[in-house]
Amino acid sequence: MGFFNLSEGTTNEKYIIEEINTDNTTKTRLQVLGILRGTKIEILNKRLNGSIIIKVRGTRLGIDKEISKSIKIRKESKNANLKPCFYR
Amino acid sequence: MQTLNLAFIGNPNCGKTTLFNAYTGANLKVANWAGVTIEKKEEYFNYNDIEIKVTDLPGIYSLNSYSIEEKVSREYIEKGQANIIIDIIDALSLERNLYLALQLIETGKPIILALNMMDIVKKRGMRINIKKLEEMLKVKIVPISAKNRSGLDDLLETAIELNQIENKNNIRVKIDNEEEITKKYDYIEQIVNECIENKKEREQSTDKIDKILTHKILGLPIFILIMAIVFLLTFTIGDFIKGYFELVLEMFSDKILYILQEIGSGKAVTSLIIEGIISGVGGILTFLPNIFILFLCLAFLEDSGYMARASYIMNGIMEKLGLSGKACIPMILGFGCSVPAVMSTRTLKSDKDRKKTIMLIPCMSCSAKIPIYVLFSGMFFGKYGALASLSMYLIGVLIAIIIGIITQKIDKKSRREKLIVELPEYKMPDFTTIRKYVWDKVKDYLEKAGTIIFIASIILWGVLNIGPTGFVENTEESFGAIIGKILVPILKPTGLGYWQIAVALISGLAAKEVVVSSINVLYGIEIASKSTELYSALNTVGFTSLNAICLMIFCLLYVPCIATMATIKNETKSNRFTIKLILFQMLLAWMVTTIIYQIFTA
Numbered sequence: 001m002g003f004f005n006l007s008e009g010t011t012n013e014k015y016i017i018e019e020i021n022t023d024n025t026t027k028t029r030l031q032v033l034g035i036l037r038g039t040k041i042e043i044l045n046k047r048l049n050g051s052i053i054i055k056v057r058g059t060r061l062g063i064d065k066e067i068s069k070s071i072k073i074r075k076e077s078k079n080a081n082l083k084p085c086f087y088r
Numbered sequence: 089m090q091t092l093n094l095a096f097i098g099n100p101n102c103g104k105t106t107l108f109n110a111y112t113g114a115n116l117k118v119a120n121w122a123g124v125t126i127e128k129k130e131e132y133f134n135y136n137d138i139e140i141k142v143t144d145l146p147g148i149y150s151l152n153s154y155s156i157e158e159k160v161s162r163e164y165i166e167k168g169q170a171n172i173i174i175d176i177i178d179a180l181s182l183e184r185n186l187y188l189a190l191q192l193i194e195t196g197k198p199i200i201l202a203l204n205m206m207d208i209v210k211k212r213g214m215r216i217n218i219k220k221l222e223e224m225l226k227v228k229i230v231p232i233s234a235k236n237r238s239g240l241d242d243l244l245e246t247a248i249e250l251n252q253i254e255n256k257n258n259i260r261v262k263i264d265n266e267e268e269i270t271k272k273y274d275y276i277e278q279i280v281n282e283c284i285e286n287k288k289e290r291e292q293s294t295d296k297i298d299k300i301l302t303h304k305i306l307g308l309p310i311f312i313l314i315m316a317i318v319f320l321l322t323f324t325i326g327d328f329i330k331g332y333f334e335l336v337l338e339m340f341s342d343k344i345l346y347i348l349q350e351i352g353s354g355k356a357v358t359s360l361i362i363e364g365i366i367s368g369v370g371g372i373l374t375f376l377p378n379i380f381i382l383f384l385c386l387a388f389l390e391d392s393g394y395m396a397r398a399s400y401i402m403n404g405i406m407e408k409l410g411l412s413g414k415a416c417i418p419m420i421l422g423f424g425c426s427v428p429a430v431m432s433t434r435t436l437k438s439d440k441d442r443k444k445t446i447m448l449i450p451c452m453s454c455s456a457k458i459p460i461y462v463l464f465s466g467m468f469f470g471k472y473g474a475l476a477s478l479s480m481y482l483i484g485v486l487i488a489i490i491i492g493i494i495t496q497k498i499d500k501k502s503r504r505e506k507l508i509v510e511l512p513e514y515k516m517p518d519f520t521t522i523r524k525y526v527w528d529k530v531k532d533y534l535e536k537a538g539t540i541i542f543i544a545s546i547i548l549w550g551v552l553n554i555g556p557t558g559f560v561e562n563t564e565e566s567f568g569a570i571i572g573k574i575l576v577p578i579l580k581p582t583g584l585g586y587w588q589i590a591v592a593l594i595s596g597l598a599a600k601e602v603v604v605s606s607i608n609v610l611y612g613i614e615i616a617s618k619s620t621e622l623y624s625a626l627n628t629v630g631f632t633s634l635n636a637i638c639l640m641i642f643c644l645l646y647v648p649c650i651a652t653m654a655t656i657k658n659e660t661k662s663n664r665f666t667i668k669l670i671l672f673q674m675l676l677a678w679m680v681t682t683i684i685y686q687i688f689t690a
Contacts, residue, residue: 022506026506026508027266028154031266032152032187032264033508034184034276036273037270039273044298045298045299045303047404048304049403049404051404051413053298053302057181057184058183058184059184059510060510060513061509061511062396062399062400062403062508062509062510062511063508064407064506064507066506067506067507067508
């Protein structure tokens with residue numbers, strides 16, 4: 001299955017986080033907000049400069065290009081049962 | 089009597105400060121963006137003969153102590169005298185809020201979860217099984233609504249009860265690693281699955297509004313348009329109402345003059361009251377409508393939830409200045425007043441980002457500069473006055489951009505903070521919040537007129553009417569003139585080589601409005617509102633519209649008021665930075681006005 005950067009995702013699509021490759025401080029900041037491996041996210045908005053708005057665990061977050069490039073995601077497949085489906 | 093110490097903690101924008109205000113009757117600022125509370129605030133109140141002290145801690149997402157706010161909160165939890173921690177939880181974002189709650193529960197400190205926003209939860213038809221939640225978390229939970237003041241007594245009763253059983257101090261907060269964070273979130277997912285019924289999708293309206301306001305192409309033009317409307321309203325409607333204020337002031341001044349003459353007061357006293365105080369202080373009061381409208385607009389921006397979007401939209405541009413989009417909020421606040429703007433830079437994590445933002449804030453024309461712009465634009469540009477005032481804002485922003493780009497070029501390796509910003513739901517601005525916000529600012533302005541400006545006006549009157557020879561008839565012989573004349577050669581190239589202007593600029597260090605009251609006093613304008621009088625006085629000494637522009641730009645750029653300088657010193661804890669900044673701004677103001685004046689007179 002193909003992984004790609006969050007910055008390459010499509011607006012209004014739902015994805016699952018596969019990997020976060022950034023400095024430790026930023027990584028911790030993302031983690032405490034619940035952005036972890038296996039977390040479901042939805043892309044709400046993308047700007048030309050690469051910043052992006054995601055919805056994660058019921059919260060809207062605006063993040064910049066550098067971060068959105070450092071997060072690897074995959075498509076949420078309908079029947080996947082890697083993780084139980086959380087409420088949404 | 090024993091005091092019960094409560095500490096309020098919680099995620100940013102969860103309603104801590106609203107709750108704090110509800111209990112204590114305090115008037116702390118509330119707004120709809122993360123990071124409004126930047127330092128802990130304490131207040132006492134009595135409940136059923138028990139003295140209760142509450143401490144409002146800054147909003148944080150975790151106790152992992154990577155930002156100033158987290159450090160402040162963590163240290164307080166570890167070493168502070170709180171008997172009980174009250175963790176305020178936004179029930180609408182339970183999943184995110186519970187992480188901090190789990191971390192707090194882990195410390196072993198007595199804790200109560202206050203489940204806030206329960207009114208909205210009900211309205212949306214969501215159900216939270218509080219009993220189950222208490223079982224799973226093993227803590228007391230009290231549902232409340234800080235805004236509607238419901239559940240407030242319950243929360244206190246629970247705290248008092250809990251205090252009699254438990255007491256624990258000197259705990260240590262554990263810092264979570266990735267594995268532990270994941271574990272906690274896994275548990276939270278389980279909790280949410282079991283305790284929440286009928287969890288509706290969040291209000292769709294926010295997403296719809298965001299489709300337009302954060303649109304990838306239209307987002308930026310809309311932001312610029314919104315800011316333009318803010319200032320346009322400030323100057324057009326503001327100036328219109330100001331006209332009526334001037335009429336009242338004129339009538340008042342005439343009346344006082346008449347009374348003074350009736351009772352036969354001495355010439356010096358009449359001069360002090362009419363030319364010194366009424367002209368100085370009264371002149372400033374006529375600008376109240378402009379100030380009022382500006383802060384009304386800013387309150388709207390802050391309470392609606394748009395502020396956080398501004399940092400998202402502006403991120404691309406701010407990156408070019410070597411700053412994070414987050415630096416945008418302090419800069420917008422800077423249009424109101426530099427002091428809270430400088431303090432709000434605490435939300436920026438890196439010291440370099442903070443100092444750079446602080447350096448740029450004074451370029452955002454604060455509300456104290458409005459009187460200067462309005463007075464001089466009105467006198468020299470007539471019906472294009474509003475446009476001339478607006479252009480000052482543009483020039484300020486432009487210069488900030490230039491400084492930003494230049495410093496970015498010099499310091500290439502600077503590491504900018506990456507942007508992660510929570511975008512709250514939009515809401516209709518709350519009337520009480522707006523009223524409080526605007527009234528606070530209007531009160532500040534009135535207080536300033538009654539204190540700093542009042543005193544400055546009297547001192548100025550003294551300096552201008554007393555000289556080495558005693559009481560002088562001609563102000564040219566006064567101490568003020570002597571001081572001002574020393575600076576004339578330096579100010580000559582900028583088009584401001586008049587001793588009166590020099591004195592006005594010095595007095596403007598107390599507060600920028602004082603420049604206007606000084607000029608009124610300096611040119612012996614009896615009725616401050618009659619700008620035609622001042623206009624002809626300036627005209628006879630060869631002060632043209634070009635000089636007026638130079639004066640406005642000089643005031644825009646030169647050293648901010650004493651209060652701002654003190655705040656910068658406090659916030660950066662660096663005398664060197666503060667002094668360097670002051671020198672830089674003086675040089676900047678002098679250079680820019682010199683260039684403009686020389687080009688247009690050549």
